[in-house]
Amino acid sequence: xxxxxxPLTGAVVEAEKDVRFLGGDPxxxxxxxxxxxxxxxxxxxxxxxxxxxxxxxxxAIFAENKLAVASAVVLVVLVAFCFIGPLLYHTNQIASxxxxxxxxxxxxxxxxxxPNGRDELGRLMVGxxxxxxxxxxxxxxxxxxxxxxxxxxxxxxxxxxxxxMRIVDALLSIPFLFFVVxxxxxxxxxxFLIILVITAVSWLSTARLVRGEALSLRTRDYxxxxxxxxxxxxxxxxxxxxxxxxxxxxxxxxxxxxxxxLIFASIGYLGLSVPPPATSWGVILTGGIxxxxxxYWWQLWPAGSLIVITVLAVAVLGDGMRxxxxxxxxxx
Amino acid sequence: xxxxxxxxxxxxVIVTVLVSVIVFILLHTLPGGLVRAQLGPRASQxxxxxxxxxxGLTKPLPVQYVIWAWHALQxxxxxxxxxxxxxxxxxxxxxPRTMLLVGAAILLAVAIAVPMGLWQGKRRNKADDHVLxxxxxxxYSMPSFFLGVILIVLLNIQFHIFPSNAQNYGTSTSTDIxxxxxxxxxxxxxxxxxxxxxxxxxxxxxxxxxxxxTAYAKGASPNRVLFRHVxxxxxxxxxxxxxxxxxxxxxxxxxxxxxxxxxxxxxLFWNAAQTRDYPILLGVILVVTLAxxxxxxxxxxxxxxxxxxxxxx
Numbered sequence: 001x002x003x004x005x006x007p008l009t010g011a012v013v014e015a016e017k018d019v020r021f022l023g024g025d026p027x028x029x030x031x032x033x034x035x036x037x038x039x040x041x042x043x044x045x046x047x048x049x050x051x052x053x054x055x056x057x058x059x060a061i062f063a064e065n066k067l068a069v070a071s072a073v074v075l076v077v078l079v080a081f082c083f084i085g086p087l088l089y090h091t092n093q094i095a096s097x098x099x100x101x102x103x104x105x106x107x108x109x110x111x112x113x114x115p116n117g118r119d120e121l122g123r124l125m126v127g128x129x130x131x132x133x134x135x136x137x138x139x140x141x142x143x144x145x146x147x148x149x150x151x152x153x154x155x156x157x158x159x160x161x162x163x164x165m166r167i168v169d170a171l172l173s174i175p176f177l178f179f180v181v182x183x184x185x186x187x188x189x190x191x192f193l194i195i196l197v198i199t200a201v202s203w204l205s206t207a208r209l210v211r212g213e214a215l216s217l218r219t220r221d222y223x224x225x226x227x228x229x230x231x232x233x234x235x236x237x238x239x240x241x242x243x244x245x246x247x248x249x250x251x252x253x254x255x256x257x258x259x260x261x262l263i264f265a266s267i268g269y270l271g272l273s274v275p276p277p278a279t280s281w282g283v284i285l286t287g288g289i290x291x292x293x294x295x296y297w298w299q300l301w302p303a304g305s306l307i308v309i310t311v312l313a314v315a316v317l318g319d320g321m322r323x324x325x326x327x328x329x330x331x332x
Numbered sequence: 333x334x335x336x337x338x339x340x341x342x343x344x345v346i347v348t349v350l351v352s353v354i355v356f357i358l359l360h361t362l363p364g365g366l367v368r369a370q371l372g373p374r375a376s377q378x379x380x381x382x383x384x385x386x387x388g389l390t391k392p393l394p395v396q397y398v399i400w401a402w403h404a405l406q407x408x409x410x411x412x413x414x415x416x417x418x419x420x421x422x423x424x425x426x427x428p429r430t431m432l433l434v435g436a437a438i439l440l441a442v443a444i445a446v447p448m449g450l451w452q453g454k455r456r457n458k459a460d461d462h463v464l465x466x467x468x469x470x471x472y473s474m475p476s477f478f479l480g481v482i483l484i485v486l487l488n489i490q491f492h493i494f495p496s497n498a499q500n501y502g503t504s505t506s507t508d509i510x511x512x513x514x515x516x517x518x519x520x521x522x523x524x525x526x527x528x529x530x531x532x533x534x535x536x537x538x539x540x541x542x543x544x545x546t547a548y549a550k551g552a553s554p555n556r557v558l559f560r561h562v563x564x565x566x567x568x569x570x571x572x573x574x575x576x577x578x579x580x581x582x583x584x585x586x587x588x589x590x591x592x593x594x595x596x597x598x599x600l601f602w603n604a605a606q607t608r609d610y611p612i613l614l615g616v617i618l619v620v621t622l623a624x625x626x627x628x629x630x631x632x633x634x635x636x637x638x639x640x641x642x643x644x645x
Binding site: 184 | 343346347348350351354355358359469470472473474475476477478481482484485489578579580582583584586587590591598601602605606608613616617620621624625628
């Protein structure tokens with residue numbers, strides 16, 4: 001709606017402007033293009049010098065941020081827990097057995113049991129699978145669609161641009177959780193449809209971000225030069241501008257994982273989630289909340305903590321990646 | 333200034349119309365149709381057809397939209413067969429409670445965030461700044477219902493201070509202000525981080541501005557510079573955040589009303605989604621969206637009124 005402040009894209013981290021842009025040219029593939037080996041360059045003196053490749057350089061900057069590295073490790077551990085865990089720790093997550101309902105932690109059930117008598121630890125692994133799948137799938141889909149939409153709007157400009165962006169404005173002004181609940185209540189939710197529904201609200205801020213950045217790149221020297229050489233508009237937009245947006249878009253996409261996990265948890269609480277026996281962390285947590293006054297702590301804190309840890313790790317990781325992008329911007 | 337206001341006004345109206353069109357189309361492309369949702373799966377084809385004709389659902393979609401929009405403009409948003417009330421009267425009953433909840437949460441969030449952000453900006457990268465930033469990150473990372481549960485465990489189960497349930501709030505049986513405390517606190521804490529982060533970076537930016545150096549050069553004390561100059565300039569940008577965060581706060585109210593059984597628009601919406609009560613869904617979406625658009629518009633006006641630079645660009 002408003003053009004003055006940077007649009008808020010869900011993650012608070014966006015609002016942070018500690019590192020000030022010092023201008024300079026935008027990065028060519030801030031997070032590294034396809035080249036991942038060191039490049040050899042011939043210096044003035046004629047000897048061959050090894051220059052770090054963009055990807056190596058990006059990794060080097062990223063590695064300085066210990067918190068970001070730690071959160072990357074945490075995310076890897078979480079993925080292993082959810083996807084490799086069930087291979088090592090066998091539990092029956094299909095059938096419910098009410099005689100074992102709500103058992104506290106014991107040797108047989110390390111984290112107790114759910115209200116349906118399933119093993120809580122095994123449940124968390126299964127729930128984590130859908131949660132992480134939704135998080136990553138939404139981030140990828142929303143980022144791709146938002147990127148293309150924003151570039152197309154910027155490419156055509158004028159009337160088409162105005163129409164496309166007013167649609168984004170309109171959808172952005174619907175409080176997103178209401179929109180998600182509306183969409184989810186129109187269909188019978190399954191994993192795929194839930195991913196689509198959350199994507200439907202997540203791509204909006206990416207589209208706006210991409211268009212804004214593309215507009216500001218338009219006036220750069222290398223774009224003007226390319227135009228002066230007679231490059232077609234489509235070539236400028238997709239060959240020169242799009243790659244330079246990549247860094248910003250990847251950071252934004254990372255933070256989208258956090259948003260999607262939070263939205264998925266919230267709609268799980270509202271009763272819209274993957275159908276049983278599949279589950280999600282939000283649904284497991286909801287089971288614990290329904291038993292809140294019975295003191296079944298093992299149904300509450302593990303699921304809640306896993307959501308918080310995931311979102312926190314993704315947010316810190318996104319922060320670290322933004323540092324990489326901005327540092328590279330400043331160096332030029 | 334008048335041109336700017338008019339331009340923003342026209343934009344807002346266009347966006348409102350677009351929202352209504354989008355939501356209207358979504359609801360009318362519903363599998364099974366509106367009538368099926370109303371009569372249930374066991375109604376006969378004839379009954380479905382008759383009601384569809386009676387409700388004007390056999391007309392072309394654009395015609396239906398115009399009729400619906402015309403009625404909506406006159407304040408007639410349809411009738412809920414499930415609740416046996418007009419949507420208008422339901423909204424009139426539930427929406428003010430949500431406005432109270434959201435308004436109180438935002439005010440409280442700003443009251444916490446402004447001094448905190450200013451403090452953090454001043455003490456940038458010191459230990460206390462990191463602790464506060466970390467706390468805010470943790471709050472942001474919590475789904476709002478989990479935050480609410482933590483508050484219930486602390487303030488209700490452990491210490492029995494506040495009720496964990498506000499289902500009677502604003503009804504004839506109770507208007508107890510204590511019912512409001514936990515919902516407002518949850519909604520506020522979940523959103524305070526948006527404002528405080530913005531306030532912090534605005535403070536940091538402003539502290540580097542020339543006018544701060546000038547003020548120091550003229551012998552102003554650090555406190556005077558912070559409170560007289562930096563505070564005022566940082567608040568202007570935080571005002572705009574009010575408009576931008578409205579969709580987030582209102583979204584949060586949906587979950588929080590469900591958690592605390594708070595009888596507001598969010599709970600009305602949630603119940604309507606479960607019973608597929610489409611006139612209510614459409615009505616609530618329109619009202620909360622309109623509230624967002626009006627909020628954004630008001631924030632922009634306030635921003636333009638405070639900051640003269642906006643008016644001349």
